Amino acid sequence: MKSTAIPFLDLVAVNADLQVDLELAWKAIIGHGKFVGGPEVERFERQFAEFCGARCCIGVANGTDAIELALTALGIGRGDEVIVPTNTFVATAEAICATGARPRFVDVLPDTLLLDPAAAADAVNRRTAAVIGVHLFGQMVDVPAVSAVAERYKLAFIEDAAQAHGARHSGRRAGSIGHVAAFSFYPGKNLGALGDGGAVMTDDVQLADRVRRLANHGRAEGDRHRHELLGRNSRLDSIQAAALALKLPRLDAENSRRRELMDRYRAWLPPSFEPVRTDPAAEHVHHLAVVRTAVREQARTALTAAGVGWGVHYPVPCHRQPAFAEYGGRLPVAEQAAEQILSLPMSPTLRDTDIARVCETLRGARP
Structure with a gap:
């Protein structure tokens, strides 16, 4: 089924x-x-x-x-x-x-x-x-x-x-x-x-x-x-x-649920997917669940095949956008991250079983 x-x-x-x-x-x-x-x-x-x-x-x-x-x-x-x-x-x-x-x-x-x-x-x-x-x-x-x-x-x-x-x-x-x-x-x-x-x-x-x-x-x-x-x-x-x-x-309760879901991701994601770090002084509300990986293309293919949504925030840094070409330069940290970041499903309506399925799907993403 x-x-x-x-x-x-x-x-x-x-x-x-x-x-x-x-x-x-x-x-x-x-x-x-x-x-x-x-x-x-x-x-x-x-x-x-x-x-x-x-x-x-x-x-x-x-x-x-x-x-x-x-x-x-x-x-x-x-x-x-x-x-x-x-x-x-x-x-x-x-x-x-x-x-x-x-x-x-x-x-x-x-x-x-x-x-x-x-x-x-x-x-x-x-x-x-x-x-x-x-x-x-x-x-x-x-x-x-x-x-x-x-x-x-x-x-x-x-x-x-x-x-x-x-x-x-x-x-x-x-x-x-x-x-x-x-x-x-x-x-x-x-x-x-x-x-x-x-x-x-x-x-x-x-x-x-x-x-x-x-x-x-x-x-x-x-x-x-x-x-x-x-x-x-x-x-x-x-x-x-x-x-x-x-x-x-409802916002604080929903943000708390987002933090719970992100904890599930951290516990269940395969080692090749590293969540973006949370500053110890910050209370993160996880608008997006962003990870870094060297197998992004394989991950996107696997997620799509499994019926799991995904996003990339953002694949092109602003200084590399044609509209801002005159303000460009080289900003290596953001440029490298743009090639690795992947946004996974995140919403207070998600269940723990949804997160488990996303993580299991990602286990099949290999070079």
């Missing part, structure tokens, strides 16, 4: 037991008619800020906008450089370029594949305005070390927390440490909406006000017909905020 497929991520299963509550939320929104900027948005912003341990949260249209708006609100733009790890989704670099600033790609640490603080320090020059710490795969960067670089050179420290909802480092949550943080609520995230969505997080009330006005066509507070800033349209809508508010109380 053919085995049931194990998808890389089953969003139907993730949202299944919220269907009734989601339908009630939708009916409430239809009833009051405030589809953009309704009470659901304000309520979620307040709840998510409290969850992260930050003072202000501004809901925006998506995670890419969140980074761009954070940079713009900080006054970063043409003539500036922003340090960013090359091992990240291209959205981080896209957002920098959208402001007119230049990304300065740096290498990552070989064990966690996160921003190398020493490489960031070496990349600072007179044009450097900020450093973006990308909390990748569900793990935060080495916060004390990156913060020290930012403080030493008087740089803005921006957290790209798109893959780290609920993660901690040194006891503090993602979104509560940098000058400003950016989140994505893309459906596949640990805290995912039913479409696109994002948020900017900060303790700086004036910065938060500027982000909110920039995201709402640059409008003045209290006068929707006066536009004081050159803004844009980037707002979280009411149904996404309602869905996120329903999911937020």
